[in-house]
Amino acid sequence: MSFEKDLLQAKRGNLGQLLFRCSRLLNEQGVSRIQSFFPGVRASHTSLLPHIDLEGTRMVELARRAGISKQAVGQLVQEMEGLGLLVRSPDPEDGRAWRVSFSELGRQALLQGLAQLRQMQQEMKMALGRERVERLVEDLGCLLDYLESKPAVTQGESSVPG
Amino acid sequence: MSFEKDLLQAKRGNLGQLLFRCSRLLNEQGVSRIQSFFPGVRASHTSLLPHIDLEGTRMVELARRAGISKQAVGQLVQEMEGLGLLVRSPDPEDGRAWRVSFSELGRQALLQGLAQLRQMQQEMKMALGRERVERLVEDLGCLLDYLESKPAVTQGESSVPG
DNA sequence: ACTAGTTAGTAAGGCGACTTTACTATTTTG
DNA sequence: CAAAATAGTAAAGTCGCCTTACTAACTAGT
Numbered sequence: 001m002s003f004e005k006d007l008l009q010a011k012r013g014n015l016g017q018l019l020f021r022c023s024r025l026l027n028e029q030g031v032s033r034i035q036s037f038f039p040g041v042r043a044s045h046t047s048l049l050p051h052i053d054l055e056g057t058r059m060v061e062l063a064r065r066a067g068i069s070k071q072a073v074g075q076l077v078q079e080m081e082g083l084g085l086l087v088r089s090p091d092p093e094d095g096r097a098w099r100v101s102f103s104e105l106g107r108q109a110l111l112q113g114l115a116q117l118r119q120m121q122q123e124m125k126m127a128l129g130r131e132r133v134e135r136l137v138e139d140l141g142c143l144l145d146y147l148e149s150k151p152a153v154t155q156g157e158s159s160v161p162g
Numbered sequence: 163m164s165f166e167k168d169l170l171q172a173k174r175g176n177l178g179q180l181l182f183r184c185s186r187l188l189n190e191q192g193v194s195r196i197q198s199f200f201p202g203v204r205a206s207h208t209s210l211l212p213h214i215d216l217e218g219t220r221m222v223e224l225a226r227r228a229g230i231s232k233q234a235v236g237q238l239v240q241e242m243e244g245l246g247l248l249v250r251s252p253d254p255e256d257g258r259a260w261r262v263s264f265s266e267l268g269r270q271a272l273l274q275g276l277a278q279l280r281q282m283q284q285e286m287k288m289a290l291g292r293e294r295v296e297r298l299v300e301d302l303g304c305l306l307d308y309l310e311s312k313p314a315v316t317q318g319e320s321s322v323p324g
Numbered sequence: 325a326c327t328a329g330t331t332a333g334t335a336a337g338g339c340g341a342c343t344t345t346a347c348t349a350t351t352t353t354g
Numbered sequence: 355c356a357a358a359a360t361a362g363t364a365a366a367g368t369c370g371c372c373t374t375a376c377t378a379a380c381t382a383g384t
Contacts, residue, residue, distance in 0.1 A: 007216070007272075015283060015286075018303060019188060020189060044369075070332075070333065072370070075370085110165075114169070117178070128305065132304065136298070137180065139297060146289050148187065206340075221362070256351070256361075258349060258350045258362065328381100328382085329382085331378100338373080338374100339370105342367105343367080344366085345364100351358100351359080351360070
């Protein structure tokens with residue numbers, strides 16, 4: 001039970017740490033690229049985009065898909081509506097509901113954003129090799145499936161020493 | 163230039179999205195395990211732990227290593243000191259400075275936490291295969307090196323349509 | 325048709341994890 | 355020894371959420 005050894009081992013090759021830092025860096029770089037040609041957009045906005053269907057999506061459905069509260073979605077949508085990227089139109093089938101969809105400007109901005117992402121991935125492939133990047137995507141997909149399948153915490157009590 | 167096609171392609175196999183979600187899930191599961199036998203610890207606390215040396219580390223150095231402000235470190239350290247996990251002692255070489263180090267309880271709690279992490283990684287290897295997990299760690303290491311070597315934004319202006 | 329219960333969305337306030345700006349107390353340097 | 359740098363603290367602000375509490379609209383049961 002050598003504390004130092006455990007500690008050292010934990011520092012290098014810690015999957016969680018690696019994931020966290022990669023995720024943060026990649027996200028920062030992506031967002032800063034997008035902001036450079038579309039100021040006002042923030043990182044949190046982008047989390048909603050992949051969940052908006054072309055024919056429009058209800059806010060409650062966006063909240064469900066993104067895993068955040070209706071109120072948070074409300075705020076994000078309001079901000080992006082203010083930027084002219086999204087539009088809300090009343091749901092024809094339900095007087096309480098609204099459908100959120102892309103404006104024409106939003107569609108074009110999104111296309112630009114996607115082009116940036118493709119370029120980033122391209123640069124990454126040039127630096128790391130196409131194979132490695134594709135392998136990474138595949139392995140991460142497996143990992144995500146695994147993590148999402150885990151039913152929260154499966155653990156008996158442990159005693160706290162001291 | 164089909165919008166639908168681009169959108170669909172972006173949704174599946176998006177490295178950023180994968181990283182973000184894996185990172186978040188893994189972190190949540192790890193923290194919830196740790197909390198189950200050591201309540202009061204929060205996710206943000208753990209971000210500091212790998213940077214605390216055995217012989218103690220100055221707060222300004224912790225801030226530098228963790229990439230956050232001195233004030234943020236100050237708050238985290240204060241909270242963990244309150245939990246009895248860390249201790250601050252005046253730096254013998256500098257009257258302004260304090261050295262942050264683990265208390266005996268903190269060391270034991272950390273050992274338990276590390277054991278949990280090892281167990282998580284073990285379960286993961288059983289589910290995904292040892293090879294895949296090790297490959298993932300290695301590839302993520304490469305990706306991190308690449309991302310950290312990038313000098314912020316290298317980009318010319320793009321015109322915003324509209 | 326009318327009440328009861330559910331659902332879509334809004335409002336207000338709070339919290340966690342930071343940051344910025346401004347400060348004090350030391351230390352180093354010229 | 356004065357000037358600049360550095361370690362840490364204090365206070366207030368920001369961002370991205372959540373919880374609680376509501377209104378308005380829809381749906382089902384009688």
